[in-house]
Amino acid sequence: MTERTFRFADASERQALEDLQRRASLVYEVYRPALLANPGAIHLPVSQLEAKQVRVVEQDGVVLGFSIVLASGDVCELDGLFVEPGHWRRGIGRALMEDAFALGRAGGAWLMEVAANPQSEGFYARLGFTRTGLVTTSFGIASKMRRSLRQT
DSSP states (O other): OOOOEEEEEGGHHHHHHHHHHHHHTTSSSSTTTHHHOOOGGGGOOOHHHHHTTTEEETTTTEEEEEEEEEHHHHEEEEEEEEEOOOGTSHHHHHHHHHHHHHHHHHTOOSEEEEEEEEEEEEHHHHHTOOOEEEEEEETEEEEEEEEEOOOO
């Protein structure tokens, strides 16, 4: 098996990453009607790409997924995590998260927060996140979750 590599995304990849996000999001039937009715709901800001906030993981030159980490002092936010549906349950999401934790720590954060949809809450819980409340998103209610980035 070829090793996975991580790198910051380039602005020229914006459309391809939005398409990946769309494919991953359309898997869940609960979101499908809203996404199909509002195709512009999936939008990756160029500013995030230019600010080196978007990381991709690839294997053999093929992008398998990406994450978005927004730094803000002691607390960083996981703003997105998407993996190609055909590659789910192969450790790619976990690998992206380990990379995101390292990026958060390198930026000086000691906590990471995420708004987790009901389908992904268990994934984040397995990575050590705990629910701290609820938030309203454009696609419904999500769990606000938090995890320490301090290494033990």
